[in-house]
Amino acid sequence: MQPRFAILAERRFDKENAKTATGAIRYIPDQIVAVIDSETAGRTAGDVLGYGGDIPVVATIADSLELDPPPDALLIGIAPPGGGLPAEWRSMIASTLERGLSIWSGLHTAIGHDPEFRRLADEHGVEIRDLRLPPPDLTIGTGAARHTDAYRVLTVGMDCNVGKMTVSLEVRRGLTERGVQAAFGGTGQTGILIDGHGISVDAVVADFISGAAERLTLEAAVDADVVLVEGQGSLLHPSYSGVTLGLMHGAMPDAMILCWMPGRPFIYGGRYDWVQLPSIEEGVRLHEEAMAWVCPEQPSRVIGLAANTHNMTESDARRAIEEAGERTGLPAVDPIRFGMEPLVDAVMKAAGVSAAPTV
Amino acid sequence: MQPRFAILAERRFDKENAKTATGAIRYIPDQIVAVIDSETAGRTAGDVLGYGGDIPVVATIADSLELDPPPDALLIGIAPPGGGLPAEWRSMIASTLERGLSIWSGLHTAIGHDPEFRRLADEHGVEIRDLRLPPPDLTIGTGAARHTDAYRVLTVGMDCNVGKMTVSLEVRRGLTERGVQAAFGGTGQTGILIDGHGISVDAVVADFISGAAERLTLEAAVDADVVLVEGQGSLLHPSYSGVTLGLMHGAMPDAMILCWMPGRPFIYGGRYDWVQLPSIEEGVRLHEEAMAWVCPEQPSRVIGLAANTHNMTESDARRAIEEAGERTGLPAVDPIRFGMEPLVDAVMKAAGVSAAPTV
Numbered sequence: 001m002q003p004r005f006a007i008l009a010e011r012r013f014d015k016e017n018a019k020t021a022t023g024a025i026r027y028i029p030d031q032i033v034a035v036i037d038s039e040t041a042g043r044t045a046g047d048v049l050g051y052g053g054d055i056p057v058v059a060t061i062a063d064s065l066e067l068d069p070p071p072d073a074l075l076i077g078i079a080p081p082g083g084g085l086p087a088e089w090r091s092m093i094a095s096t097l098e099r100g101l102s103i104w105s106g107l108h109t110a111i112g113h114d115p116e117f118r119r120l121a122d123e124h125g126v127e128i129r130d131l132r133l134p135p136p137d138l139t140i141g142t143g144a145a146r147h148t149d150a151y152r153v154l155t156v157g158m159d160c161n162v163g164k165m166t167v168s169l170e171v172r173r174g175l176t177e178r179g180v181q182a183a184f185g186g187t188g189q190t191g192i193l194i195d196g197h198g199i200s201v202d203a204v205v206a207d208f209i210s211g212a213a214e215r216l217t218l219e220a221a222v223d224a225d226v227v228l229v230e231g232q233g234s235l236l237h238p239s240y241s242g243v244t245l246g247l248m249h250g251a252m253p254d255a256m257i258l259c260w261m262p263g264r265p266f267i268y269g270g271r272y273d274w275v276q277l278p279s280i281e282e283g284v285r286l287h288e289e290a291m292a293w294v295c296p297e298q299p300s301r302v303i304g305l306a307a308n309t310h311n312m313t314e315s316d317a318r319r320a321i322e323e324a325g326e327r328t329g330l331p332a333v334d335p336i337r338f339g340m341e342p343l344v345d346a347v348m349k350a351a352g353v354s355a356a357p358t359v
Numbered sequence: 360m361q362p363r364f365a366i367l368a369e370r371r372f373d374k375e376n377a378k379t380a381t382g383a384i385r386y387i388p389d390q391i392v393a394v395i396d397s398e399t400a401g402r403t404a405g406d407v408l409g410y411g412g413d414i415p416v417v418a419t420i421a422d423s424l425e426l427d428p429p430p431d432a433l434l435i436g437i438a439p440p441g442g443g444l445p446a447e448w449r450s451m452i453a454s455t456l457e458r459g460l461s462i463w464s465g466l467h468t469a470i471g472h473d474p475e476f477r478r479l480a481d482e483h484g485v486e487i488r489d490l491r492l493p494p495p496d497l498t499i500g501t502g503a504a505r506h507t508d509a510y511r512v513l514t515v516g517m518d519c520n521v522g523k524m525t526v527s528l529e530v531r532r533g534l535t536e537r538g539v540q541a542a543f544g545g546t547g548q549t550g551i552l553i554d555g556h557g558i559s560v561d562a563v564v565a566d567f568i569s570g571a572a573e574r575l576t577l578e579a580a581v582d583a584d585v586v587l588v589e590g591q592g593s594l595l596h597p598s599y600s601g602v603t604l605g606l607m608h609g610a611m612p613d614a615m616i617l618c619w620m621p622g623r624p625f626i627y628g629g630r631y632d633w634v635q636l637p638s639i640e641e642g643v644r645l646h647e648e649a650m651a652w653v654c655p656e657q658p659s660r661v662i663g664l665a666a667n668t669h670n671m672t673e674s675d676a677r678r679a680i681e682e683a684g685e686r687t688g689l690p691a692v693d694p695i696r697f698g699m700e701p702l703v704d705a706v707m708k709a710a711g712v713s714a715a716p717t718v
Binding site for chain 1 (some may be wrong): 385441442467478498499500501502560561562563564565566567568569570594595596597598599600601602603604605606608609611630631633634635637645649652653654655656657
């Protein structure tokens with residue numbers, strides 16, 4: 001049985017800081033009882049984010065337990081750079097375990113490896129699920145993923161935090177709606193939470209990035225006609241580029257969808273303002289080149305562009321998307337704002353699959 | 360005090376399989392008492408490898424203890440793909456601990472985390488040193504390494520196992536001989552063993568590759584005019600490319616030396632014969648491009664080529680090196696066979712440092 005979650009997002013309940021929270025609210029809203037954030041308490045997720053409907057925001061874990069039904073697990077709603085636990089959250093997690101709730105976490109710092117938390121969980125008979133914990137038997141990649149019968153599509157990005165997971169999930173949904181057997185390959189804590197399996201490729205031993213990507217791609221490919229592998233990081237982001245390239249060379253995509261935020265001139269976050277982003281057409285070219293390094297004979301192509309325009313007016317968004325489409329000759333859309341159909345069409349055409357007849 | 364090592368290379372004492380052994384024999388021969396390999400026992404390291412002089416090869420650990428002086432530590436001499444411990448070596452390691460010798464290892468599988476080995480080491484009061492174990496407090500990279508006063512030179516490779524560590528160490532030696540303050544930044548188990556410090560970037564949490572590279576570069580840069588950072592893997596190797604790119608974007612080299620084996624058409628090892636290697640001039644271009652992704656304003660350049668020609672005749676080697684030099688316009692040499700001077704010249708010119716006057 002899937003747990004009912006309260007999501008801890010204290011003082012961080014926004015789209016930039018609470019990626020795990022916002023992903024869960026968008027994709028598994030039926031499992032979310034409440035969000036915990038004293039700053040926005042009294043409002044709803046829908047008010048704060050623009051989606052999430054009536055899910056209430058409450059000030060404390062105790063408040064969430066007054067709800068009917070109450071949560072039976074606490075989900076850590078953030079995944080900060082470096083992935084550590086904010087110091088001021090320790091006491092909240094301890095008291096949650098004491099109240100008999102499980103903890104689900106996507107932090108790099110494994111909650112279950114903390115002696116105090118481990119002891120409390122054992123005492124109160126509750127579970128700690130560290131979503132980022134890799135399987136113990138990983139090894140290096142071998143290129144085996146390039147032989148799946150399923151067509152492999154990887155989302156890549158001009159930057160982090162531009163919507164790669166969302167695009168993979170939306171295209172999967174669109175394909176499923178048309179009767180195509182489409183699977184999702186989760187590569188990060190939020191994707192794994194939503195889909196129930198996958199491997200957090202940024203948390204494995206560095207030598208095993210492509211091996212982890214290969215394994216999750218092969219597993220997702222069983223019985224699927226198309227696999228949507230969730231991208232991570234960006235080749236252009238100095239902190240995460242290694243994970244991105246290892247993921248690309250392990251998943252061995254037949255095709256890529258390039259995600260970006262129109263108008264963002266630098267890698268996001270003030271500390272990276274020395275990394276100037278290239279044009280979108282240059283972004284297409286460099287991702288295709290990085291795949292060609294290991295697959296010169298069977299090159300992977302970018303087949304579509306996915307914009308994240310949540311901070312733009314509708315007319316600005318439409319103009320930016322149209323311009324990118326013209327400059328690259330590729331289908332381009334903001335799949336959340338304007339629908340994922342152009343990307344679903346592009347994947348079906350590239351994969352050579354057709355819609356199942358509706359009865 | 361540095362230990363005296365016996366090196367375990369049972370049935371694997373050759374240049375392809377025993378990288379840790381061969382690196383130690385080349386660079387810290389005074390610390391090596393014996394090599395253990397029943398297949399070549401009775402010969403010397405010099406006979407088997409072509410270097411290593413009179414270091415004896417013996418059949419068993421017991422035999423090595425008969426030598427004068429005897430070893431006080433066993434060094435695991437291999438680092439196989441995946442980094443696991445060969446099953447048949449377990450009993451040898453256990454009996455070594457029982458004899459009161461320390462174990463030094465560069466395997467991914469931490470010897471010190473194995474309950475049986477841990478117990479034996481504690482019982483017999485000996486040390487287990489896992490060279491690949493990362494520091495506990497790593498985090499993501501920030502690009503800070505690009506601000507060192509020291510000039511940063513990274514070795515990169517068209518493939519794995521082509522001599523990146525050796526080239527970095529040889530150029531460091533050449534610079535030191537000319538009175539330049541040159542430091543080595545070790546990034547793998549063998550480099551760390553030889554130099555006494557560094558971080559094994561392929562063993563860290565994947566998200567922290569560039570953070571680890573940044574930290575070891577900053578540490579090596581203190582009081583140095585030039586830092587030679589040891590490369591790992593290859594952008595063209597589907598198993599290791601993620602580590603390579605993360606290392607590049609963390610170390611932020613001012614310049615790169617590209618290492619290759621002339622005449623190798625594919626990534627080494629039968630399982631990778633689908634990865635056809637590009638020309639050397641294309642290799643230069645793609646490494647410069649991958650650095651430009653994060654440093655478009657301050658591009659890093661390949662300033663020299665280092666060939667590994669140990670499997671070629673001298674005339675073939677000279678011809679291949681000359682051709683590569685002509686095609687790229689870069690200084691090219693096999694630094695082991697023909698001397699590292701052209702590369703030392705290239706680094707000094709690029710770094711703008713001059714030889715200290717000899718008194």
